[in-house]
Amino acid sequence: MTKQKLMACALALAGASAVPAIHAVTQPSVSRQIFLAADLNKDGYVDLDEFHKDVVRSFHALDHSRDGYISVDEIRAIPDKARVELLLKAMKLSDQNRDGRLSFKEVVERRMGYFDAADTDKDERLSMAEVVAYDAAAVKRFAATWQPAPKGAKQ
Amino acid sequence: MNRTLQRATAMLSILLLVLPNAVGASERLIDLASSGREAKYTLPADTREVELVSQRSGQCRLGRTWGYDLGARELWVNGGCAGQFKIITHEAGTGAPDSSNTAAALAAAAAIAGVAVLASRGRHDSDRSYEQSGYYAPPSNPGYYVPPENPRYYPPSSGYHPPQAGYYPSGGGRQGTIHGPGGLCLDMRGDRVVQGTEAIIYNCHGKRNQRFNWTPRGELIVNNMCLDIAGGSRANGARVIAWPCNGGRNQQWYVNGSQIQSQQNGKCLDVAGGSLQGGTPVIVYDCHGGQNQRWFW
Numbered sequence: 001m002t003k004q005k006l007m008a009c010a011l012a013l014a015g016a017s018a019v020p021a022i023h024a025v026t027q028p029s030v031s032r033q034i035f036l037a038a039d040l041n042k043d044g045y046v047d048l049d050e051f052h053k054d055v056v057r058s059f060h061a062l063d064h065s066r067d068g069y070i071s072v073d074e075i076r077a078i079p080d081k082a083r084v085e086l087l088l089k090a091m092k093l094s095d096q097n098r099d100g101r102l103s104f105k106e107v108v109e110r111r112m113g114y115f116d117a118a119d120t121d122k123d124e125r126l127s128m129a130e131v132v133a134y135d136a137a138a139v140k141r142f143a144a145t146w147q148p149a150p151k152g153a154k155q
Numbered sequence: 156m157n158r159t160l161q162r163a164t165a166m167l168s169i170l171l172l173v174l175p176n177a178v179g180a181s182e183r184l185i186d187l188a189s190s191g192r193e194a195k196y197t198l199p200a201d202t203r204e205v206e207l208v209s210q211r212s213g214q215c216r217l218g219r220t221w222g223y224d225l226g227a228r229e230l231w232v233n234g235g236c237a238g239q240f241k242i243i244t245h246e247a248g249t250g251a252p253d254s255s256n257t258a259a260a261l262a263a264a265a266a267i268a269g270v271a272v273l274a275s276r277g278r279h280d281s282d283r284s285y286e287q288s289g290y291y292a293p294p295s296n297p298g299y300y301v302p303p304e305n306p307r308y309y310p311p312s313s314g315y316h317p318p319q320a321g322y323y324p325s326g327g328g329r330q331g332t333i334h335g336p337g338g339l340c341l342d343m344r345g346d347r348v349v350q351g352t353e354a355i356i357y358n359c360h361g362k363r364n365q366r367f368n369w370t371p372r373g374e375l376i377v378n379n380m381c382l383d384i385a386g387g388s389r390a391n392g393a394r395v396i397a398w399p400c401n402g403g404r405n406q407q408w409y410v411n412g413s414q415i416q417s418q419q420n421g422k423c424l425d426v427a428g429g430s431l432q433g434g435t436p437v438i439v440y441d442c443h444g445g446q447n448q449r450w451f452w
Binding site: 033058069103114124 | 201203204206207216217218222224225226227245256257259260261262263264265266267268269334336338412413414444445446449451
């Protein structure tokens with residue numbers, strides 16, 4: 001086999017393993033499931049208190065050491081390597097002070113920002129439609145930055 | 156008014172009430188009021204969450220006029236919000252887990268990071284699946300929980316079992332491998348599980364000596380035997396073995412985050428010496444949140 005063919009095979013393999021993982025995490029069904037889990041009183045809306053509670057509950061689910069921070073180590077402990085890498089990339093975006101871990105404050109602030117942005121009709125509660133629409137738009141925006149930027153382009 | 160005086164005023168408006176509770180003092184109520192300015196209350200170190208029980212005056216809105224930061228251990232109110240708050244501290248749960256903690260952790264990570272930032276680069280991310288199922292289908296409709304993964308992306312050798320019924324399914328009866336540190340699995344030594352077989356960690360293969368079934372009481376059944384603390388020992392380092400199920404507390408476990416704890420004394424299922432070598436015995440030890448006490452299923 002030629003060098004080029006080998007390279008093509010390797011690329012194909014790498015692509016085949018990476019794309020489904022990304023796909024799996026970004027299906028709108030994930031948005032829906034997170035919404036349903038957060039809608040504690042099952043009235044079809046996630047209000048501010050429910051949303052905040054879900055964020056706190058999620059924080060505790062990941063902060064195994066209970067030191068008030070979610071560390072890379074705690075994410076890596078999840079036995080799902082493909083998605084762990086994606087999540088680590090995503091979580092870097094919330095790490096405002098770049099200390100390599102997420103504090104309670106960083107997490108809550110980012111998620112409350114999300115709440116305000118996704119609440120398009122400003123009624124202080126999220127509907128399923130608002131969440132799905134906002135997530136879909138944000139995925140598209142992020143996808144544009146996901147590709148390696150061409151040489152010389154602004155990063 | 157200087158800052159010290161402000162604080163003192165705020166402290167004066169705090170009324171402490173410790174509620175008697177069956178599980179232990181896990182909840183307490185406090186009153187906190189802001190008279191236009193911010194007032195703060197220092198939260199106990201093991202606070203899990205805070206709830207507004209009742210509003211006394213003003214407009215109390217979470218994240219707007221009241222909030223808390225577990226890192227800074229601070230509960231705050233401002234803008235005239237006054238209310239009674241419930242402080243909930245970490246407490247042990249009981250019995251079997253109601254869901255896979257792997258799936259829950261992933262959902263939590265996605266919720267925290269914001270599912271939206273997990274980008275797609277393909278056109279595969281059509282919105283077909285939600286258009287078909289509709290937004291407002293009742294959660295009780297099983298067809299509504301579309302498993303997010305396509306199983307063929309996760310061959311059995313990957314050791315990952317996609318959740319079948321949503322991220323937070325209810326009800327016990329989970330069965331399968333329990334992943335420990337170092338990518339190894341909770342395992343009963345040897346192929347046969349008999350009375351006295353020792354628990355170890357070992358490469359994951361999912362055979363019968365690695366398949367655990369949670370009962371609603373919190374027993375971990377492996378090949379018709381119960382995971383048991385040998386002799387009901389209460390010591391750190393007590394051996395964990397297979398034993399015929401007898402309903403003893405030394406055969407009952409509960410889940411606390413990713414820890415598996417004994418209902419007998421709250422000690423944690425632990426890989427001895429923190430060694431991540433296959434064949435290392437699994438024991439019980441005081442919980443310390445270390446890597447060698449984390450389990451995923």
